[in-house]
Amino acid sequence: MGCNIAIDGPAGAGKSTIAKKVAKELSFIYVDTGAMYRAMAYYLLSQGIKGDEQEAIAEKCQGADISIEYKDGEQIVILNGENVNGVIRTEEVGNMASVSSANPKVREHLLKLQRTLAASNDVVMDGRDIGTTILPDAEVKIYLTASPETRAKRRALEYEQKGIACDINQICQDIVARDLRDMNREISPLKQAEDAVLVDSSEMGIDEVVNAILHVYRQKVQA
Template sequence: MIYNIAIDGPAGAGKSTIAKKVAGELSCVYVDTGAMYRAMALYLLRRNVNRENPDEIGEACQGAEISIEYKNGEQIVLLNGENVNPFLRKEEVGNMASVSSANPRVREKLLDLQRKLAASMNVVMDGRDIGTTILPNAEVKIYLTASSFTRAKRRYLELQEKGLCCDLEEIRKDIEERDSRDMNREISPLKQAEDAVLVDSSEMTIEEVVKRILQIFHEKVILSDEVGKNES
């Protein structure tokens, strides 16, 4: 039986961290769609594409070839053959990704690869429209969120640990602006799927969130599979 776990939520909710840990616990493949969109954003930034021009973005993105491979259990994102993992978490890349990911031609280019991966193996996939658009039939759907202050504080501490100067209120403002763009874009806006389970991590540790999602997986996949076998 092939199963898919979709984890959606706003920027800074911890989706990638949680998805990786859940995938590790279940020995399945973690597919970070956000990293794929960030790779596309990096490509557009390197080509100095005007973020305000949808046609220019749609045309330029055709030259990007993005793929995923695993080496020693680590996901490697390749942009035209280059490992671009070190560049994907930069703020300017994230901001461009929020804009370019709403472009229909960008989404079309990446959508097919993501669905093929999910159809061929057990995956945990995280993003902003996994459960609503990319994998609408996923066996488990999670909407992972946290307050904007909590998400900003997490990002603030992360940047401080790297020795970078930052302002908490500016980060919070940026997060709220990104939330607004993602929730109000015309193509696949960020929203909770009707059958997704809401998990608010504001007052939870990483371990507690992982445990909760594994519990949901057990209830929706393992127990339902056992019931099906007993009935047959």
């Protein structure tokens, strides 16, 4: 049986960055469920499917074979045999992932792999509903958040570092809209699990957040 750490929170809260560092500190496997949903979204977009075409999403999602591999300590997301790490982090893919992830068939298609990984390995898994739906029995549950303005600044900085032009006000509007959509979807809405520890990173650095989560882990698991 593996020890599971579930990190949930809204888009742009830094879940992936924090989860990777926590996993490295503990020598756990990092499972980025958001990347898996992004890979699915990228696949659907490549098939010419739009976010409002729920029936087409349900039908076509079955053609996406998505897996996770590790090479030299780096997580590689594989879609139908192809490494898609370099193409799944755009705003278009992110918005599609937010819409398509609410489709029951999409969630059903990916859920089995996620739970299988967690059942047999020590994992840190981050997403929107890990502690509430995917791993409800996780030993440690964290709800990581930050203000929309803080998240927009962080996202804009990422784009600037990559040389991508962006509008921070539009990014902030997209974040607020995505929060509302994720929190109000019928299936597995974004919310803090009753037994999750809230960590607001608006005024915290990365190392501070990592240390806060490691402290929770030590209290719950190593006590």
